[in-house]
Structures are given as structure tokens and as C-alpha cells.
Amino acid sequence: MQNDLIAQMRNYAxxxxxxxxxxxxxxxVRNYIARNDVKSILEIGTAIGYSxxxxxxxxxxxxxxxxxxxxxxxLEAIKNxxxxxxxxxxxxxxxxxxxxxLEEQYDLLFIDAAKAQNIKFFERFEKNLRPFGTVITDNMxxxxxxxxxxxxxxxxxxxxLVRKVKDYKAFLxxxxxxxxxxxxxxxxxxxxxxx
Numbered sequence: 400m401q402n403d404l405i406a407q408m409r410n411y412a413x414x415x416x417x418x419x420x421x422x423x424x425x426x427x428v429r430n431y432i433a434r435n436d437v438k439s440i441l442e443i444g445t446a447i448g449y450s451x452x453x454x455x456x457x458x459x460x461x462x463x464x465x466x467x468x469x470x471x472x473x474l475e476a477i478k479n480x481x482x483x484x485x486x487x488x489x490x491x492x493x494x495x496x497x498x499x500x501l502e503e504q505y506d507l508l509f510i511d512a513a514k515a516q517n518i519k520f521f522e523r524f525e526k527n528l529r530p531f532g533t534v535i536t537d538n539m540x541x542x543x544x545x546x547x548x549x550x551x552x553x554x555x556x557x558x559x560l561v562r563k564v565k566d567y568k569a570f571l572x573x574x575x576x577x578x579x580x581x582x583x584x585x586x587x588x589x590x591x592x593x594x
Contacts, residue, residue, distance in 0.1 A: 401456060404482050408449045417472065419449040420511065424537055424585025432457045437506040441527060443496045443520050444512030448476035452483045462488055468495040496520055504529045511537040514560050517567040532593050539564065540587030
């Protein structure tokens with residue numbers, strides 16, 4: 400049943416141009432969750448619930464809080480989470496993540512939202528990480544554009560986004576409270592472990 404749902408969600412994402420994680424990336428995250436006994440996850444950027452459902456499928460004791468500000472995607476995510484029968488394990492918040500206040504502590508913070516806001520997301524929610532908790536950020540190579548000469552990128556908006564991803568990478572490299580590893584997996588993943 401759940402494999403059918405995952406296939407449907409992939410088709411929907413393709414049809415409506417919703418960015419979801421590439422297989423290699425989500426498989427890495429799921430393996431990381433399994434290997435490191437992650438039980439609580441805060442996800443920034445639900446989209447249609449694809450990665451939240453796949454992360455929750457790793458083990459039945461995983462709880463996820465996920466934040467989405469786009470109403471259409473949020474409503475689609477609610478439907479998908481109900482179809483997966485995970486509404487008691489995946490808690491959706493419909494709001495801009497930068498306006499969300501949370502008290503809970505999480506094992507993993509997963510950032511897969513507006514690339515230009517990555518530093519702000521990180522700074523806002525690092526207090527919600529348990530000691531030795533992890534921040535995983537997707538799209539660190541931004542479709543291979545981060546490693547390209549910026550002058551060759553025609554769109555000014557895309558150039559600005561690439562610059563923001565580079566700024567975020569520098570922010571992670573200089574952050575003394577975390578140890579970060581950059582992995583060429585999927586669309587580029589950063590794994591930052593709280594010291």
C-alpha cells in the first residue's frame with residue numbers, strides 16, 4: 400500500500416513541479432536515521448509530505464514535526480499523511496518556519512526548504528536540537544550549479560540562490576558548535592553534528 404502511495408506522490412511531484420528529494424538523497428537520510436537511532440525529527444519544508452513519510456517508514460517509533468508555508472502543498476501533505484495512516488506520528492504545521500516557536504527537542508533537524516533562508520532556519524532551530532543532534536541540509540550543490548562558474552548562470556535569481564547556498568556552506572564551515580561533512584550524494588547533502 401505504502402509503495403503505491405510513494406509512487407503516486409512521485410508522479411504528483413513531477414506533474415505539478417514540486418521539488419522532492421532524489422532517491423539517492425532520501426535513501427541516505429533514511430539510512431542515517433536507522434543507523435543513529437533517530438526518534439524525533441523536525442523538518443523544515445514539508446512540500447507534499449514525501450520525505451516525512453519516507454523518514455517515518457524507517458521505524459514505527461519515529462515522530463516527525465514538519466513545517467510548510469505553501470497552502471496547496473500543505474493540504475496535499477495532509478491527504479498523503481492520512482493515506483499513509485501516519486497522522487499520529489507526523490505533525491504538520493502550516494506556517495512560515497521563521498514564525499514558528501517550538502519548545503521540543505529533536506534528534507534531527509532536516510532542512511529542505513527555501514534555500515535563501517538556510518542560515519536563518521539553522522539559527523532559529525539549533526536550540527531545538529538535543530546534544531549531539533544532527534542537522535541535515537539538502538540541495539547543497541543546487542543541481543550542480545554551486546560548483547559552476549557563476550557568470551555562466553543566466554538567470555539573476557538563480558545566481559543569487561547559488562550565492563546563498565555558498566554563503567550557507569561557509570556559515571557551516573565556520574560554525575564552531577558543529578562538525579559538518581559535505582557529501583556528494585543526491586543533490587549534495589550537508590551533515591552537521593552538534594559538538
